[in-house]
Amino acid sequence: MEERDPAGPVAQVRFRRPQGRLGEYITAYYFVEISAAPGTVIEDMLHPEWGNLRFVVGEEWEVATHGGQFMRGLTAALFGPTSRARLIRARPGTVIGVGFTPQGWVHLVGVAAGALADELVSAEQVLRGIEPLRDGLSRATDDETRSALLDDYFGWLSRAGRPHDPRIDMIAGALEETVEHTVEELALLVGMNTTQLARACRRWFGFTAKVLLRRQRFLRTLAKLMEPGGQPIGRVIDESYYDQSHFNREFRHFMGMAPRAYFSRPRSILRPATANRAAEVGEALQGLHQNARAWPGR
Numbered sequence: 610m611e612e613r614d615p616a617g618p619v620a621q622v623r624f625r626r627p628q629g630r631l632g633e634y635i636t637a638y639y640f641v642e643i644s645a646a647p648g649t650v651i652e653d654m655l656h657p658e659w660g661n662l663r664f665v666v667g668e669e670w671e672v673a674t675h676g677g678q679f680m681r682g683l684t685a686a687l688f689g690p691t692s693r694a695r696l697i698r699a700r701p702g703t704v705i706g707v708g709f710t711p712q713g714w715v716h717l718v719g720v721a722a723g724a725l726a727d728e729l730v731s732a733e734q735v736l737r738g739i740e741p742l743r744d745g746l747s748r749a750t751d752d753e754t755r756s757a758l759l760d761d762y763f764g765w766l767s768r769a770g771r772p773h774d775p776r777i778d779m780i781a782g783a784l785e786e787t788v789e790h791t792v793e794e795l796a797l798l799v800g801m802n803t804t805q806l807a808r809a810c811r812r813w814f815g816f817t818a819k820v821l822l823r824r825q826r827f828l829r830t831l832a833k834l835m836e837p838g839g840q841p842i843g844r845v846i847d848e849s850y851y852d853q854s855h856f857n858r859e860f861r862h863f864m865g866m867a868p869r870a871y872f873s874r875p876r877s878i879l880r881p882a883t884a885n886r887a888a889e890v891g892e893a894l895q896g897l898h899q900n901a902r903a904w905p906g907r
Contacts, residue, residue, distance in 0.1 A: 619645045620699075622882040624889040625752060628760040631767065634713030636898040637890045638759050640752055641704040641878060643667075648700075653878040654871075655695040656831070657824050657863055658896045660709040660718065660725070660815075661688040662732055666747050667702015675727055685732035685743045687718070689725025690815035692824055694864045699878060705746050705755055707763075708895045711814050712777045716770040717763060726815035738762070777813050780806075784814075784825050785899060789849035792818045827863050828896045830856065834872075835883050835893055842868060 621642045627635040636659065643651065647668070664685050671679040672686070673696040680686075690711075714722055720735055732739050742762045749755045779799045783790065790798065795818055796806040803818075810818045826847050833845040846856040860868045887893040 619643055619649070619651060620878045620881055622878065622885050623752060624886055625756045626890070627756075627763065631760065631763055633773070634710055634716050634767065634770075635763060636708035636710055636713075636895050637886070638756055639706045639708070639882070639886075640755065641699075641706070641882070643699050643701045643703075643878075645701050651699045651875075651877050653697055653699065653874075653876055654864070655691070655697055656879070656894055656896065657691050657693060657828060658688075658708070658894070659690050659711060659898070660714045660722065661895070662686070662707040662709070662736070663688065664705040664743055664746050665702065666705065668700035670700060670704065671698040672729060673697070674729075680729065683729075683731055684747075685739060686729050687725070687732040687735050688729045689727065690714070690722055691727050692816055692820055693727065693862070697878075705759075707759060708898070710898060711781050712773065715774065715777060715813055716772075717766050719771060721812050722815035723811040736766075738765070774813075776809065780809065780814070784821055785897075787829065789826060789847070790822060792822070795822065823859070824863065824896070826850075827859050828894050831860075832883075832893045832897060834868075 621640075621644070623640045625638045625640075626632060627638060643649075645651070662685070665683070669681045671681045672683075673679050675693065675695075679698065709717065711722070714720075718735060732743075739762075742758060745758045746755055749758060776799065780795075783795055783798045792803060792806070796803045799806065801809065806818050810816060810821055814821055816824070826849055830845065830847045830850075834842065842856065843853050846853060850856045850859070857868060860866075860871070864871050883893040886895070890898070892898055
């Protein structure tokens with residue numbers, strides 16, 4: 610019988626910044642190493658996030674779909690932006706990941722974010738020339754080599770990528786604001802009417818403006834709760850929540866369980882991931898990654 614969530618630290622998670630201007634398009638490279646006995650399975654959850662590309666080197670990982678089924682067998686998987694948490698089952702080996710900014714999704718991936726929102730597909734279906742990168746990463750044994758391979762590939766992809774669109778930066782910058790905006794206020798901030806904003810958010814970010822505002826509010830509060838020595842939920846919930854019950858309902862919506870149930874889980878991968886990401890990149894959650902370019906509203 611497979612062992613689940615074994616005691617003790619089994620996951621190492623490291624982050625590296627991409628080279629040069631790729632930082633406008635890629636939030637970080639990350640490397641997850643699972644050291645455990647063969648056959649060990651560790652369950653954890655991916656938080657709502659922007660798009661990601663993940664390579665598996667070693668035993669297969671399983672990723673839950675929103676229909677409740679598990680996908681496996683993908684050695685290179687492209688994840689669209691997500692609005693809810695996703696259950697994963699990790700096994701010994703290494704996962705090499707690339708997080709995209711919304712601008713980077715448009716520039717490097719080139720597929721409408723709404724087409725892959727809350728979905729994942731084989732990366733070979735979307736990203737051209739990905740096979741040599743996948744094979745090179747499977748042979749690499751250190752983070753420097755992996756990072757160089759990723760820099761080379763995405764630098765090559767960027768040279769033929771779609772032009773940088775300042776409107777995406779404007780919306781991303783407004784979503785980063787800790788002030789709670791209505792959809793109408795967000796549209797005014799970025800110089801669009803609500804119909805234009807709705808189309809832009811679906812195309813570039815994967816979801817409606819209302820869903821994005823709601824998701825970002827939740828992620829800001831979740832990040833506070835993950836801080837070392839964090840205070841009780843009642844003291845840190847975003848002031849835009851009516852009360853703790855309102856936040857608890859939102860937590861169930863985005864994470865699929867109550868806060869107490871989630872924080873009682875071992876979180877063998879995501880616990881070191883959030884701590885190391887905050888230390889090495891600046892934000893504990895990829896969905897809160899700060900926009901690389903300034904925008905007029907900031």
